[in-house]
Amino acid sequence: MTLLENAAREDAVRDSAAQDSAAGETEAFRLELRGWLESAYADFARAWPGGADPRSLDYRRAWEDTLCANGWSGLGWPKAYGGKELPLSRQAVFHEEHARCGAPLGVNLIGHGILAPTVLHFGDEAQKRRFLPGILSNREVWCQGYSEPGAGSDLASVRTRAEPAPGGFRLNGHKIWTSFADRAQWCFVLARTDPQAAKHKGLSFLLVDMGSPGVRVEPIRQITGEAEFSEVFFEDVFVPQDALLGELNQGWKIAMAAASFERGTYFIPRLVRFAQELRQVRELALRADAHGRVPAASASVRHRWARLAADSHVLALKSQRALAGAQRGDPPGPEGSSTKIHWSEAHQRLLELSLQLLGEDACLGVGAVGARAAELTHAYLWSRAETILAGTSEIQRNIIAEQMLGLPKA
Ligand SMILES: Cc1cc2nc3c(=O)[nH]c(=O)nc-3n(C[C@H](O)[C@H](O)[C@H](O)COP(=O)(O)OP(=O)(O)OC[C@H]3O[C@@H](n4cnc5c(N)ncnc54)[C@H](O)[C@@H]3O)c2cc1C
Structure with missing residues (x-):
């Protein structure tokens, strides 16, 4: 029995004939997907030098690239941005079948699962055109720069500052536990832009190029032996104005919405x-x-x-x-x-x-x-x-x- 076999019914209109038809189509989708995943993942694992290694980040990234190259990316996005516009029931089937075949989670989880829906919801047209293709193809990996040494559970206490500078902001601060930071090309950062405002109200949501001068990443080794997360230091990093997502000082609202998309x-x-x-x-x-x-x-x-x-x-x-x-x-x-x-x-x-x-x-x-x-x-x-x-x-x-x-x- 599958975990979500009732999911198709949720998509269908109340009419039971339509329900049956939607459930049947979702089941057909599941079977086709299962067939493709089982053979594609087996081929991928067999071809990996030294044999399948689902714990390695290189292996996980390469499999994620394979999925994206075969169109298994942007499942819920609008077609206008290269997505498949699949209903949630089919996205659920994808996640279930993907795990079922034994394939590991990717390394751009944060890009696909959090940043992309956030840009779709809050971004302007130029930001959608700039950032979505890189996630769709998996060319650009994202990390999430929220936690700091003094701001984890109490996230609104972030002290990283983004101060006005000609054409944008100057970013200074220290993030920690940033998953995949050493692999990421981009980081979305919660930074304080109004130090006078109440702590939830003075934050903004910035899209920061990890290749910018002044960004330093120091991996932290975990108990598993891998270094999946890092400390990230921002020292006078220039962030252009068009890298502000949503409005200035609305970062808390965006971060809370971002957390709910998955x-x-x-x-x-x-x-x-x-x-x-x-x-x-x-x-x-x-x-x-x-x-x-x-x-x-x-x-x-x-x-x-x-x-x-x-x-x-x-x-x-x-x-x-x-x-x-x-x-x-x-x-x-x-x-x-x-x-x-x-x-x-x-x-x-x-x-x-x-x-x-x-x-x-x-x-x-x-x-x-x-x-x-x-x-x-x-x-x-x-x-x-x-x-x-x-x-x-x-x-x-x-x-x-x-x-x-x-x-x-x-
Ligand atoms: C594997 C992993 C990956 C992560 N990836 C990311 C990432 O990609 N990006 C990112 O920004 N962050 C990431 N984090 C950080 C994570 O969000 C924080 O570790 C978490 O929010 C807790 O914050 P903290 O570590 O600062 O602990 P603290 O907030 O300092 O908490 C310390 C202890 O005090 C307890 N405590 C704190 N406040 C209260 C309270 N009000 N009531 C009761 N108990 C309390 C906590 O439960 C905890 O036991 C990651 C963490 C892990 C473990």
Whole structure:
């Protein structure tokens, strides 16, 4: 059963005949896409020197280039900008099938998922014509310059300044945890343009060329061994006036809208992956060790696995509900916080169980389960970040407490 098999019905008008026809067309789209993805990804992985390496950023970028070269980019954009104008239900099918075939997420996630819809919504015609083609082709990778050493959860405290200069702005400041910054040609930066205004009101949204003089990127090595994010320093960087997205001092409003554009589809690949890993953990639990002991004989292991299976099911339902809400055009609500906590904390529990079942294979990255041990160990290490990125669990709990449960502000 697929995660989003009901999605087509959401696109159809209420008339049931039209519903059947839309569902049938979406199913045909799924099958065609699945066929293409399975063979294209298998060919790509086979041709990769040294064998498939889904954890490497070069591999991920090259696969993303392949997708874009074959037209799997700009799925929801208007045709006028090279997009496919696919309804959300089909975009959801794409994300689901892409994850299902085992392909990794790309490195221009932020360009495709956040910046492009933001430019489409807030950009002027010249900005759309300038920036969308580079994302469509994957020629230009984007990163997101929001967090700073003193501004993470409290994002409105950003201190990076953009001061008026002839023809634009002078940018000075220090960003941190900027994913893919060392690969990116462009960065969208939240910078303070009115130091006198209240902190949410004095910010602007700037599109900054990472090749500009005065931009310095210093990668930060993560627990996984990779350096996927960096510190970024801006020292007297000139940013032209036409790189201001939207109006001056409207950056907070744009940043908040940018965060909502992915809400219908963000969790889909992550939940497909969750279900795949859950199956791997089940195999591990049923595998006898050298002494003939089977972990699944333990009630505790069975209990933990069953709880994760329930998590997987509930998360799939929450994801369907988010997609349906996005399709109806409902405004984003606090429910996303509940899904974020649930997914990130359940994923950590899943990978903790996998590590326990792998035993010493988890350290060696080899053994009876071969390459899968290395993948699960890598996923375990990466998952430590999942309760931090895109809003920590504590911040999500604050949102749930205040906006869903009506509790007083802390
Ligand atoms: C893998 C990864 C990728 C990232 N990529 C990017 C990126 O591309 N661009 C970008 O701009 N940022 C990125 N970030 C940064 C991320 O958005 C921040 O780490 C996150 O918002 C938390 O901010 P902080 O690290 O400054 O922690 P802080 O805000 O300093 O929080 C420290 C601790 O205090 C708690 N805390 C803070 N305020 C409260 C409160 N009001 N109530 C209760 N507890 C509180 C937090 O939950 C946390 O436990 C990334 C982070 C990670 C881990």
